[in-house]
Amino acid sequence: MSEADWPLFEVFIRSRSGLEHKHVGSLHAADARMAIEHARDVYTRRQEGVSLWVVRSADIVASDPGEAEALFEPARDKVYRHPTFYAIPEEVKNL
Amino acid sequence: MSATPAMRKAADTAHEEARFRYVLRLADTSLVLGQRLGEWIGRAPALEEDLALANLSLDLIGQARLLLTYAGELEGRGRDEDALAFLRDAPEFVNLTLAEQPNDDFGHTIVRQWLIDAWQLEIYTRLEHSTDTRLAAIAAKALRETRYHYRFSSGWLVRLGDGTPESHRRIQSALDDLWRFTPELFAPDEVDERMSDAGIAPPLTELASPWSARIDEALRAATLTRPASQPYPWHGKRGVHTEHLGHLLAEMQHLQRTYPGARW
Numbered sequence: 509m510s511e512a513d514w515p516l517f518e519v520f521i522r523s524r525s526g527l528e529h530k531h532v533g534s535l536h537a538a539d540a541r542m543a544i545e546h547a548r549d550v551y552t553r554r555q556e557g558v559s560l561w562v563v564r565s566a567d568i569v570a571s572d573p574g575e576a577e578a579l580f581e582p583a584r585d586k587v588y589r590h591p592t593f594y595a596i597p598e599e600v601k602n603l
Numbered sequence: 604m605s606a607t608p609a610m611r612k613a614a615d616t617a618h619e620e621a622r623f624r625y626v627l628r629l630a631d632t633s634l635v636l637g638q639r640l641g642e643w644i645g646r647a648p649a650l651e652e653d654l655a656l657a658n659l660s661l662d663l664i665g666q667a668r669l670l671l672t673y674a675g676e677l678e679g680r681g682r683d684e685d686a687l688a689f690l691r692d693a694p695e696f697v698n699l700t701l702a703e704q705p706n707d708d709f710g711h712t713i714v715r716q717w718l719i720d721a722w723q724l725e726i727y728t729r730l731e732h733s734t735d736t737r738l739a740a741i742a743a744k745a746l747r748e749t750r751y752h753y754r755f756s757s758g759w760l761v762r763l764g765d766g767t768p769e770s771h772r773r774i775q776s777a778l779d780d781l782w783r784f785t786p787e788l789f790a791p792d793e794v795d796e797r798m799s800d801a802g803i804a805p806p807l808t809e810l811a812s813p814w815s816a817r818i819d820e821a822l823r824a825a826t827l828t829r830p831a832s833q834p835y836p837w838h839g840k841r842g843v844h845t846e847h848l849g850h851l852l853a854e855m856q857h858l859q860r861t862y863p864g865a866r867w
Contacts, residue, residue, distance in 0.1 A: 535651050536649060546651040546652075549655040550651055553654075
């Protein structure tokens with residue numbers, strides 16, 4: 509059995525309730541159950557999270573780097589889209 | 604005729620001696636199994652499994668530390684966890700014989716782990732309600748870890764059993780090799796009986812049927828065949844071991860034996 513035979517999974521961790529899952533890395537596993545166990549053993553040894561997602565890397569659809577200019581450049585001069593013109597109350601966390 | 608103070612004192616002493624031995628057996632089983640798993644570090648089939656086995660190992664050694672510390676206090680001769688772990692010889696170790704069996708291949712490691720995980724699940728579930736509150740607290744902590752250990756080991760058992768012809772053949776062969784050590788898991792002696800009479804521990808015989816049901820369920824899912832019963836009860840928990848324990852201890856204790864009291 510070699511690791512190369514195992515598909516790659518991407519790992520997402522929710523660090524605590526109320527926050528979103530964040531991508532933390534990837535690992536190899538033979539199946540979904542093993543991927544959760546590996547994610548637990550590799551990425552949550554130091555209490556990093558309260559919830560895990562794993563997804564087959566092959567199932568992720570990515571944007572084409574060659575299209576980056578067309579996709580992202582047009583947003584550059586639209587500064588009015590940033591919410592920087594509002595005062596944020598101190599009580600609002602995690603915005 | 605009522606008991607004289609001397610008779611009561613003798614009974615109390617025997618009770619405390621039994622409690623010490625009972626806790627020491629739990630401790631040694633976790634310690635020896637943890638040490639065995641540690642032998643995989645750097646050699647596991649994949650990086651992720653290397654970490655998984657190391658995590659299990661550290662859980663078990665953590666349990667052993669709590670139990671050894673408690674055993675040392677019960678004994679009252681000033682031995683701490685380190686003295687008990689590193690300065691006893693094989694005949695003084697009282698772990699289950701199954702725990703000391705060699706790693707062999709990954710299949711043997713998984714079968715050994717799974718059989719003991721299922722046993723620890725039953726025993727810790729009941730010890731959580733022990734009248735000995737210290738033991739109950741240790742069991743409650745260990746139980747959370749053991750539930751994960753069982754998930755891990757039973758997952759692998761099914762994956763290998765219901766996997767390729769090669770993985771099926773090898774894990775069935777590991778099961779056939781190790782099954783002979785399982786009668787000891789449920790064979791009570793005077794220590795177990797004293798503890799169950801005092802409400803400190805469950806009667807060992809009470810664990811056999813739920814353990815067996817759990818084992819059969821996983822074997823079905825793994826398409827594996829339960830080996831025939833083998834009546835000989837091994838006596839690791841009485842200090843009579845297979846030849847493998849001595850080699851394990853030589854490696855585990857080498858540093859403290861060579862440099863007594865070494866710290867870093």
